[in-house]
Amino acid sequence: MKIGFYPGCSLKGTSREYNESVQAICKALDVELVTIKDWNCCGATAAHSMNRALSLALPARVLALAEQQGMDEIVVPCASCYNRLSVTQYELANDENLKKEVVDAMGLPYEGKVRILNVIQMIEKYLLDVIPAKVTSKFEHAVACYYGCLLVRPHKILNFDRVEDPQSMDRIISLIGGTPIDWGFKTECCGAGLSVSRTDLVAKLSANIVKDAADRGAKAIIVACPMCHSNLDMRRPDINEVLDSPIDIPVLYITQAIGLAIGLSVEELGLQRHFVKVNL
Amino acid sequence: MSETNQEFEPRIVAFVCNWCTYAGADLAGTSRLKYATNVKIVRFPCTGRIDFMLLLKAFEEGADGIIVSGCHPNDCHYTSGNFHARRRWTVFRGLLDFMGIDVRRIHFTWVSAAEGAKWADIVNETVADIRALGPYDEYKSIASNFEKEAAK
Amino acid sequence: MSKLSEKAAALLSEGTVGLVIGYEQGTHGTRPKFCRKAEDAATLILNDKCLNNIGGYLTKPELIGSGKVAVTATLAVMRTVVQLTAEHQLTDGNVIVLALDGDEVLQMASIDEIKKWLAAHPEDLSDENKALLSKLKALSREERWNFWINEMNKCIKCYACRASCPLCYCNRCIVEVNCPQWIKPWAAPLSNMEWQINRVMHMAGRCVGCGACDRACPVHIPLRLLTISMAGDIKEAFGVASGTGNIDGNVLSSFKPDDKENFIH
Amino acid sequence: MSKIGVFVCHCGENIAATVDCEKVANTAAKFDGVEFATDYKYMCSDPGQNLIKNAIKEHHLDGVVVASCSPRMHEPTFRKACSEAGLNPFMCEVANIREHCSWVHEKGDATTQKAIDIVRGLVEKVSRDHPLESIHVPITKKALVIGGGIAGIQASLDIANAGHKVILIERDPSIGGHMSQLSETFPTLDCSQCILTPRMVEVAQHPNITLYTYAELEKLEGFIGNFKATIRLKAKSIDEDVCTGCGTCTTKCPTKKIPSEFNQGLGNRTAIYVPFPQAVPNKPVIDKDHCLHYQKGVCGLCEKVCPTHAIHFGQDDSFITEDVGAVVLATGFNVLNTDFFPEYGYGKYKDVITGLQFERLASASGPTSGEIRRPSDGKIPQKIVFIACAGSRDPAKGIPYCSKICCMYTAKHAMLYQHKVHDGESTVFYMDIRAAGKNYEEFVRRAIEEDGVNYVRGRVARVYEKDGKLIVKGVDTLLGAKPVEIEADMVVLATAGVANAGAEELAQKLHVSYDPYHFFAEAHPKLRPVETNTAGIYLAGACQAPKDIPDTVAAASGAAVKVAGLFSQPDLVREPIIAKVNRMPPPVFSTCVGCFMCETACPYNAIEREEIKDRRSGKVIKTIAKVNPGLCQGCGTCVSFCRSKSIDMQGFSNEEMFAEVQALLED
C-alpha cells in the first residue's frame, strides 16, 4: 500500500528518532512512504506569527507539489506540519481571492483536494487490523498518552478525535497490550515554542504534565509531536529542578511504542537518542 | 401629466404590501421626507396578493415604470406571502426578459415598516432611472392597434 | 395485428377498459385514434412519429366516461399522466399506460412504475431547440422584443396551443374572464403576447416539454422556446425540474426560505 | 354603483398646505359614479363624521371615499361612521393623500394632481366593492391544555375559574413538571412543594378540569373554535377507579434499581411506581420497559398483593377525541445533561452534576432527604464549585441565548449549601449576574454578603478528577486573569435551558412554527407573546423560551385570558377580508378544476376539499377547493396563484385592484 509522506524539518533535525521509527514500522507493516519531491518547510509557528501570506504559501506549495506528483493522500507525522497544512487547505478552500493570491505567489496550480492524515489517523485508517497479528512482545506498561495542542485544535478545521479528552492513541496503546491511564493533562499546554525564549515557563508547565502522569502511575508518556517530545524529554533537567523530586519516566513516540511491540530493535527505533533513558 | 419643463415626467405605479412597505411610506410621510410625485401607490394585503398580470396592465395603461415592494423575507405578516412572491417574480421576470420586455423598468425591493428613508430613496432612484430610460412607448404604442404596422 | 393491437383488443374485449386511446396513420403523419371496440385496435401504431399528446383527452370526462381507460404512451404522454395525477386530475390506477420496449408491450398501472420507466429513459432538449434558444438569448433586448412582437403579430387567437396542451384543462380559461378583462381575447399583437405570457406562466413547473403547442400552431410561432426558456430559469433558480409530478406543490405554490434573489435590492 | 360620496380632508394644514383640497373635491365631483363631493377641515372630528353620515342619508350614497390620512389610522373610524349611517362599512375606502402625498411633496399642481389620481383610484375601487358581512364562526367553549407543569396548571385553573371546561393532558404519570422537582424557590426560598401541591390538588378537584396523565396529543384537526383533538392515553396497567393509592404494590415490586427520572437519575424507583410522594393523581403506573412481567412474563407480584385487584396487565393504549375551541401549549423546557460538556468530562465524573440534580439533593423528598451528599461516595462535599452559563451564551455550542434563570438558581443553590454545610466553601464562576426580577438582586447580594459564597468572575476551562478530588481550572478576570485552581468535592453545572424533547413533532402536529432551538414561535415577540400565528393556539411558559416561575405563571394567566376572551363572545367575529372560491349553478358548479395547488400555497391550511355530489345518485361529480372562513387570514397568495381565477378575495378582489390600477394611470 503506497501513501504520500511529508517529513517536515523536525523529523530531519531534533526528532530524527521519530522519522526513524515511522520509517521502521512502515517498512515492517509494508507501507511504502513516497516522500514529496522538493518539499519545503511548512513555516510552523514562526511563519504564521510573522506573515500570513507566507504562512499560507509555504504549506500550499507542499500541497501543490503533492497534487502534481499524483498523490491524493499524504501522512504528516509532525503535529505542527499537520496543523499548518490542514489550516491552509481549509482557509484557501473558503476564500477565493486569498486562494488566487497564494496561487499567483507560488506559481503552481493548486486544487486543494489532497487528504492530509496525521500519523494516528494513518494508523487507524490502514494498520489497526494489521498490527495485532505482528505484535511479538506485548507493550505491557501503564502509559500516559499526551496529545498536546496542535493535534486536536482547532477542532472545526482538523475534526480529529475529541477535543478535551482524546482517545485515539489510548486505543492504539491498548491494542498493542499497553494500559493507557486516565489523566487530566492530555491536552494541556507544554510551553511549545517558548522552549528556547522562556525555558522557565516550559519547565513549569511541562512539570505539571510529567508530575500528574507519574502521580497516576504512568511508566512512560506517549506523544505524537516533536515539540511535545523535546519539551518533556530534552527539558527534563529543568523540569526536575522545578519538581521537589526528579521524575525519570521516559517519553516515547507512539510509533516507537508500536515498533517495540512488533519486535523492532532500539537502534531501528532511535530510542538511544532520548535524553531520558528508555529502560522499559 | 403635465410635461412641465420639457423634461420627461415618468408615470410610475407602486404595488406595495399593507403591513410593511405601505407603513414604511407612511413613516416617510410622518418624517416629512420629500420625494418625487411621479409614484402612485396601490395597497395590497400582501406581496403574495400581487398578480403578475397587473404589472403588464400597468404598462399597457401607460406606466413607464413599476415598483413592487413588500416585507423582507421572514417579516411577512402572513409568514410566507413574500416567499411565494419572490419565486413568482423570479420566474415572471425571466420570461419577460426572454420576450424582450424591459425588466429594468420594474424595480423589485423589500421595504420594512421602519425604512421610511429607504422608501423615499427608492422612489427618487426609480424616478431618475426611468427618466433616463425615457417613456415606454415601445409597449404603449402597440397597446391599442390590431396590426403591428397599421395603427388604427 | 401487432402485439400492441392485440393487447389493446384484449383489454377491450375483457372489459378491463372501456376505451383505448392511441395513434393511427393519418393523411400525412399520425393522428389520435379512439378504440371502443376490440376490432378498432387493428390500426393502432406507436412510434416516434406519434407527436400529438393524447394525454390531453384524459381530462375530458364527456369523452372518456368514468371507467378505466388505456392509453398507448410515448414518453411525453407518460410524463403527462404523471403530472396530471400529481394535480389531482387523474386518480392513480385509473389510467393504464401501454408502452413499447422494442416490440414488447409493457403494461403500467401505477404512477411509480411510470416514474421508474421515465427515470430510465431521460429525454433531453433537441439540439435544434438548444441552438434556437441560445441564438435568441444572445440577441439584445430590443432585438428579442422585435422578434417576439413580429411572431405575435401572426397569431390569430385560434387557441390551438391551449387546446392541444394536455395541462390546459381549465373549464373556463383566464382569457374567458371578463370581470376584469385580464387578456383581450381578440387577435392584436400586444394581447397575443399577454396571452402567451399568461399561458406560459401557468405552465411554470408543469410543462412536460411535449411540443404539442408548437406543432398545433397553424401559423408556426415557435411557442416551445417560451416554456423551454422558463423551465431552464426555474431549474437554475430553484433546482426544480419541470413536469415531474412533484406532489408537494407546484414550483410557484411552494418555496424555500433561502431561494435566490439577485434582482431584489 | 352610481352614488359615491367623496370627502376631502384638510387635516388642518397638514393636507391643505400643499394640496388644493377644493380642486380635488370639485374634480372628484365630476367623476363617473360620484354623487356628492366636498372638503372639510377635519374629517375625523365629530362634525366631520356627521358630515359623512348626513350625506349618506341625504344623497342615499352607496359608497364613500374619504381622502385624508393613512387608512392604517382612520379606516376603522370612517367605516364605523358609515355603518352608523346605515352604509355597509366595507363600502368605505380611505385615500391616503397625507402621508403618501401632501407631507412628502412640495406645494404645486403635480401634488394636487397626484391627490386627484389617488382619489380617482379609490373611487373606481369603491364602485366595484361589495357589501360584506362579518364572519361568524361557532366556538366550542372547551379548552385543551397540553402539559401539566406550573404553566399548564395555572392556565387550566384560570380558564376553569372563568367558567369554561378544560382538558389538561400530561405525558408523565403526574402533573407538577419541573417545579415539583425543585427544593426551595428564589427569591423567597419558600419550598416549591408547599406552594405547588395545593394548586395540583385544586386542578385534580376542579369540576371544570378533566385531567389525563400519562397521555399525549396524537392528532389535532380543525381550526379556531372547532378543533378536534385525538389524545393517546398510554396504558398504565392500573384501573384508576378501583386503585386506592395504598402503595403496597410499589413496596413489593422486586425491580428496584430503575434510575428515577423524577430524581434525575440520582435515586432509583420500582417498575410500578409513583414518581414522587405528592404526585397527583397519587396512583402508580407500570413502566412496561422494565417490568419483569411485561419483559419476561414472570413475577406479577403487584397483581397478587393488590387488595383491590386494580392491576390489569395487557392493558393497551387507548384513544379519546375531544372537541375543543382553543389549545394552550404549556409543554415546558428541559436542561442539558452533563455529557454535553467535553471540558467538564463528557458526563463521566459522577460528582459533576446539573442544577436540577442539585435540586433533588437539596429537596427533602429527594434521594438524600435534603442533605447535600456526593453521588459518588455519599460524603458531604466541603468544597463545592458552581459553574454558571454551562452551555448558555455559547454560540460555538449552538446555544447563543441566555437561559435567564440559572444565575438565580445558582445563587439559591450556593445559599442552600451554606445553610446545610456551615463550614463548607462554595465558589461560583460567572460571566455576568443577571438578576433582573423583583427582589432578585437583593437575593444574590444576600448569598454573597451573608452566606459568604465566593463569586469569581471567570470561565472554568476544565474540570478533571484526581485522587477523588475534582480539579477545577478557572480564572479570575477581576484579578488580572489570575489562574484559579480549586480542588473541589463536587461541581454543579448551571446547564442551558433547552426545548423539551418532542417539541418539534408536537409543533408540526399543530402547524405551529418554532425557532431554530425548537422553542415555539410567538405571533409577535413584544405585542403578542402568548399567541401563535395559528389562530386559536396559545403559548404559556417555558415552551416559548426559558422562563422563571413568576414569568411562567404570568404568561399562563395571559394565555388563559386570551382563551376566556375568545370564549366570552357567542361566536368568533372576524373581518370578512378573506378569500372565496366562486360557485356557479349546475352543471359547472365552479370554475375551480380541483388541482389544489392553492392548498400548498396557503400558510394557514385554510383550503379544504369539497366534494360536489349528484343529488340523486350521490356520485361525486367533481372535487373543488373551499376556503375555511375561520382560518383564512386574507393574505391573497392563493388568489393571485389560481390559474383559472376561481378564487377571489373580498375587499381586494381582482376587479377592484384592476380598476384601481387603471384609474391611477388615467391621464
Place this chain on the structure above:
Amino acid sequence: MEQWLGSLIKSGKRVVAPVKHDDIVDFAVISSPAQVADDYVQTRLSAKQYVFPKAEVLFSYKKDGKDVTIDDVNTDEFPETVLWKLHPCDVAGLEPLGAIFNWDYKDSLYNARRAKTTLVTFACAASDEYCFCASVGGGPGNTDGSDVQVTMLPDGDALVELISDKGKALLTDDIKGETSSADGIDKEKFIAKVEKKFTVDEIIKKLEGSFSSPIWQEQSDRCLGCGACAYVCPTCACFDIQEDSHLHGGRRVRSWDSCGFSLFTLHTGGYNPRTTQSARWRQRVLHKFSYMPERLHVTGCTGCGRCSRACPVDMNLVEHLTEIASHE
C-alpha cells in the same frame, strides 16, 4: 404581368398578394411585384381577413365624467384594395360570407370593405389531396365571383379574362396595348386537375335526419376544440363582440369566433346546449352543408382544404365528407 401589377401598386390602391415568410405562404400587403410568392398550393389563411378582419372596431366612445360621446367608424377611410393572385375557392368563399352578412341585417362595415375590393384570381396551377373544390360546385378554373381571372401559360404569357366591369376598369390603357386576342387557347390544359369525390346534393341528402347519427362521435373523437379550422376557413363568418374599455372611454370590438370552442354556446345562466365536441363538429358540418343551402341557397364550403391542413389532429374534411356520402 409584373408591369401590370407594378402599375396597380403605383396607382395607390392597397395591393394584397400571397407572400412567403419562413415556411408559410399568406396574404400580405405588397410594395413590389417581386414579393409575390409562387410554387405553393394554398395560402395558410384565406383572404377573408380583408373583408372581415380578425379584429375590427365597430364604434368607439369617449367618457368625460358623466357624458359620453360615441363616434362611428368612417367607412370612407377603408382603402381601395386589389386582392391579387387569389384562387377560385377563395373568391367562391365570399358569396356565402356575403350571404350571411346581408341575411337580415346588412352589415355596413362588411359591405363597405367588399365594395372597395377587386378580386384578381389565378387559376390553380397545382392542387393536393386536401383540395375538393370540384366536389362542391367549384373548380380550379372557375370564374364565378372573380373580377379578373388569369391563367399562367408555360411560355410566361398569361390568359386574362376580364369578367366584371370592375375587372375591366382594372386594365389600364398602357397595359391594354400589350394584350392580344386569346381565342383558341384551351384553358383546361394549363390548370390543375381536381377529382370529384361527391356532389353537394348527395351530402345534403345524406345529412337529412342525421342529427343523432353515431357518425358525429366517430369522426370527432380526436377534435380538440380549437378555432384553427374556423379561422382559416374562407366562409366562416361567426364573430364575438367584446369591450375594450378604459376609464376615459373605449371601443366595441368584433373578432372572429368559432363554434368549435366549448364556451361558444355557454348561456349566461350557465347552461350549454352543446357540451360534447361531437355536437360541435356536427354543427360545423350541418351549418355549411345543410342549414346554409336550405336557408341561403349557398354551400358554406368552397373545398379549399385549408381546415384540413391547419387541423392539429388531422380532421380531414374531404375524408369525412366522403365517409358521410357513403354512409348507411
